[in-house]
Amino acid sequence: MNSPTTSNRRISALWLLLALVLALSIGTLILYIVNLNTMVPASWGTSAGTRANLPALINIFLIGVAVPLLTTALGVIIVSRHERNRVGRLMILLGMLYLLIPAFSELTVYMNLTAAAPLAGGQIVAWMSNWIWIIVYAILVLLMAVFPTGHFLSRNWAIAIGVPLVIFTGCLLIAAAVEQPMTSAYQVANPFVTRHPEVLYNALFAFGVPMMPFMLLMVLGEVAARYRRSGPVEKQQIKWLLVGLAATALLVVLGLALAFAADIPFGALLVNTAPILPVLAIGFAMLRYRLYDIDLVLRRTVSYALLTAVLLLVYFGSITLLTSLFSRATGQQSALAIVISTLLIAALFNPLRRRVQRWIDQRFFRSSYDAQTVLAEFALVARDETDLDALTSELVRVVQRTMQPEHISIWLRKH
Structure with missing residues (x-):
């Protein structure tokens, strides 16, 4: 058992670590301001041109300040209360490494593009920026797999999750390390590879990327098995994690669709900030703050999602039907169909909400x-x-x- 003096020193060291993360976050923001009007090539989450726009500002604030600070702070609070808790330690590590993503990115821009001449070591920083996100992703998956006890549920589950995690991380790390030019580092030339190894690069991606959905399915399977075996408190903690994962999946899918299908940079912003949701869920669950409110969150989320779907169906269905009727009666389009449909939705909202809530409670929250x-x-x-x-x-x-x-x-x- 630690003495009070040792415990106080440990807590002081933890808060000093958080202060360091804050200082690095401020430094990253300052670098972004210095690089604001620098013309940059297209990179992940960034369109070609200057980054003096609102999406870029929101992006740097979220990934450079909000996500790393919140993650590290929650980890510090957890470890200060439960010294040997591995979940808290993983959160501290995750927060610090997450900060390196925007920090290395801004250093890459400054050393290779903003400066009057490329600075020594600029390509090395860009090379590190090209693959650091893969390690962050791997730690996030590991964090979800060992939550809330800090251990895998069993040795079999450790193998089932660990093997695809190692394959995914290893393949993508090697692919990012040999890429030429580096697409996640503003197309800066790779300092260690003169020619892009097309065959090796494609093989690594073909082998490593399919491990991602398989690995996530294994994590979800372990979470489900852990839920069945756990006690009341642990079940509530797992519910928080599941809500965070569901929200993350929604943001990632929507973000990728916007980024690649519609070529909207805001999509990359959604993907970049999605990891904060399971981290926040884990933090709340570990600290047991309003732990049992998750049942209310689940009920309301399901209720309003179903209610929204029903109302949208009624709204567009009524507009289609009324527009058709008015067209046949008058021979022209009428805005009256939209007005009537809107009034219908307003009248249906409360009674329909009560019926949906009652049905969901009876069906899923008996x-x-x-x-x-x-x-x-x-x-x-x-x-x-x-x-x-x-x-x-x-x-x-x-x-x-x-x-x-x-x-x-x-x-x-x-x-």
């Missing part, structure tokens, strides 16, 4: 729905009942149905 129903019934009985014995019996029945304890007894104080 125990919570039953508990609420029983408590409402008890409130009616308690309001009118004057017999203490009858009220006590009703209270016992309510507790048994809602809490399902192994044993229950009531102690009444005699006056």
Whole structure:
């Protein structure tokens, strides 16, 4: 057991580490401002030209300040409370390495493009910038796999996740290290490779990239197995992680679609910031802050997602139908169809929301729905009942149905 002095030193060191991350974040922002009007080639998340625009500013703030600071801060808080917690340590490592992505990127621009002449070591920094994100991604996957205990669920799960993780990380690291020019480092020339090894590069990607979905499926499988075996508190923690993963998947898919299908730079911004969601979820779950609110979050998320889908279907369906009817009646298009459809949606919102919520509670949150129903019934009985014995019996029945304890007894104080 550590002495108070040792514990205080450890906590001071952790907060000093967080201060260092803050200082590096500020330095990265300063470099971005210096590089603001520098013409850059197209790179991941950046269009060709200057970066004096709002998406670029939001991007550098999120990946250079918000994500690394929040991740490191949550890790510091967790480790300061639970010294040997591996999840907290991984979060600190993840936050610090994540900061290196924008830091190396801005250094690459400054040393190779902004400076009057390319500075010594600029290509080395660009080379590191080209592959550092792969290590960050690997640590994020590892963090999700060992959450919340800091260990894999079993040796078999460690192998099932570890093997594809090593293959994915190794293949992409080698591919990024030999790429010429370096596409994630503003097309700067690779200092170690004079000619792009096309066959090796394509083979590494063909072998490594398919490991990504397989690895993530293994992580989800382990999370599901861990959920089945865990106690009440750990189950709530895992729910937080699942919500964070679902939101991350949505942002990544939407971001990739915008970036590649529609050529909208904002898509890369969504992909870059998506990792903060599972990290925040893990932080909240580990600190157990409002832990049981996740059930309410899940219920409302499912309810409003379904409600939105139904209302959109009704809205566009009614517009199509009414437009067709008005066209047949008057021979021309009418804005009245949109007005009527909007009023219809406004009238349907509250009653439809209540029905959807009730259906979801009955279908997916049955125990919570039953508990609420029983408590409402008890409130009616308690309001009118004057017999203490009858009220006590009703209270016992309510507790048994809602809490399902192994044993229950009531102690009444005699006056």
